[in-house]
Amino acid sequence: MVSEYSDEIKKDIELIERYQKEMTLLGQASALLHWDNSTYMPKNAALGRAEQLAFLRSLVHEKMTSLEFSESVFRLLERKDELSSRDRLMVEKLSKNIGKAGKLSKEFVERLSKTCSMSFDAWQKAREKKDWEIFRPHLEKVVELKREEARLYGFSGSLYNGLMDDFEEGMSVEKIRPVFEKLKVGLIELLSRIESSDRYREQEEESGGGIKEKEFPHAMQIEMAKEMAVSLGLSEDYGRLDISEHPFSTHIGQGDLRITTNVRDDPFFSIGSTIHETGHSLYEYGLPDDECYNVLGQAASYGLHESQSRFWELMVGMSEEFWRHFFPKFDEKFGLDGRFDDWFRELNMVKKSPIRIESDEVHYCLHIIMRFEIAVGLIDGAIEVRDLREVWNSKMMEYFGIEVKDDKEGVLQDVHWSEGYFGYFPSYAIGTIYASQLYSKMVEELSGIKDEISEGRFERVRDWLCDRVHCHGSKKLADDIVKNVCGKGLDVDAFLGYLNGKYGELYGF
Numbered sequence: 001m002v003s004e005y006s007d008e009i010k011k012d013i014e015l016i017e018r019y020q021k022e023m024t025l026l027g028q029a030s031a032l033l034h035w036d037n038s039t040y041m042p043k044n045a046a047l048g049r050a051e052q053l054a055f056l057r058s059l060v061h062e063k064m065t066s067l068e069f070s071e072s073v074f075r076l077l078e079r080k081d082e083l084s085s086r087d088r089l090m091v092e093k094l095s096k097n098i099g100k101a102g103k104l105s106k107e108f109v110e111r112l113s114k115t116c117s118m119s120f121d122a123w124q125k126a127r128e129k130k131d132w133e134i135f136r137p138h139l140e141k142v143v144e145l146k147r148e149e150a151r152l153y154g155f156s157g158s159l160y161n162g163l164m165d166d167f168e169e170g171m172s173v174e175k176i177r178p179v180f181e182k183l184k185v186g187l188i189e190l191l192s193r194i195e196s197s198d199r200y201r202e203q204e205e206e207s208g209g210g211i212k213e214k215e216f217p218h219a220m221q222i223e224m225a226k227e228m229a230v231s232l233g234l235s236e237d238y239g240r241l242d243i244s245e246h247p248f249s250t251h252i253g254q255g256d257l258r259i260t261t262n263v264r265d266d267p268f269f270s271i272g273s274t275i276h277e278t279g280h281s282l283y284e285y286g287l288p289d290d291e292c293y294n295v296l297g298q299a300a301s302y303g304l305h306e307s308q309s310r311f312w313e314l315m316v317g318m319s320e321e322f323w324r325h326f327f328p329k330f331d332e333k334f335g336l337d338g339r340f341d342d343w344f345r346e347l348n349m350v351k352k353s354p355i356r357i358e359s360d361e362v363h364y365c366l367h368i369i370m371r372f373e374i375a376v377g378l379i380d381g382a383i384e385v386r387d388l389r390e391v392w393n394s395k396m397m398e399y400f401g402i403e404v405k406d407d408k409e410g411v412l413q414d415v416h417w418s419e420g421y422f423g424y425f426p427s428y429a430i431g432t433i434y435a436s437q438l439y440s441k442m443v444e445e446l447s448g449i450k451d452e453i454s455e456g457r458f459e460r461v462r463d464w465l466c467d468r469v470h471c472h473g474s475k476k477l478a479d480d481i482v483k484n485v486c487g488k489g490l491d492v493d494a495f496l497g498y499l500n501g502k503y504g505e506l507y508g509f
Ligand SMILES: [Zn+2]
Pocket: 276, 280, 306, 309
């Protein structure tokens, strides 16, 4: 098709491919600086790093909004009927991105980037001291700028919509609220079934003697987590596992995928978060190579990204089959006296936690819905940052009946808002729902797959995800990718069905 293009079209296509490659490379350099910021950077380097990141981001913005680039894109858009479907899609996506970027000035992009870098630094210090007041003035500045950004984008409905679009294209507060409402009702019903079961009562009455109360030396936890990441497919030839305050994954460039974890006394924190971040990296690894420097080679949405991490973390990583393979090694390392049943039961125990990333599968989405409501309030102006700690603590009581012990396990627990990621939280719930749909479909399509998992063989799982999800990049919308595989897009009923089936069995109802 490309060979039939006129010289003008060819020239414009070449130019927009070149620009996209340059922007991708600058983005990857920023990702490396950001990774370093969260792992090994000396304490006093925050200000210098904020300058470097702001500069790189402003260069990307300059390229995205440059006359030469936008003229080429809009010229191609006018002649889109002459383009291949692939090029047409690329041009349509770019024109949207240019339109959005054009609403922000270079000065605004720099200010936002610096403010977020400094706010992230303050968040880390505040966590160390468990003191919200260290972080509060920084978050006030971030929220003010994010409100301004949302206003500049000018989306209709809630102001939060302008920010959410970056994470979940086409999603809005008005669309997701009824979905979350249905999810919330279903989760509360399931929790009341669990809590009124005999097994739950026994669990609550048992005191002490739990397998997780044993000592799990931290260095050995990391060794185990590394081994698991490699088994799942994150080879050390193109992957790294390091430690950061909040676990994350990042794609630095071709052949360079990095994940981080952290360690708690509960060994499933380091292991679960490593499996989660490995899932993200495997998605990045599976994105189409031939589109790696353009907008079509990116993830379809954050929700779909989260579906990949949650798929591995929950559906695979908490399954009996998975532990049939890994428990003997685990037992050998930590001396668990062959107590497989105890380990598996405790791993899947429903027990409320004040901390999202330590939460069980049933409570997890309630944490997300709570954060979504707070974030919409912060951006719309219904909640002010100065009241955030009180709002947080009272919502924890309302949703979970939990009294928050300190700011570290309360309002300071998540990194996202410190870095300006308003609009992100819904993606976790969307991803978790997608993950349950994809997993049921995979089990239906791949006979014998559970046996393979119990033997530690994950190639067919990886290939299936790659073939059904990863290979599309962003050539399709996330919801359409899931719909094509599962026959339905975002489906709360399927997720609630999965949870009711699993926990009905575990809690005997
Ligand atoms: Zn994730």
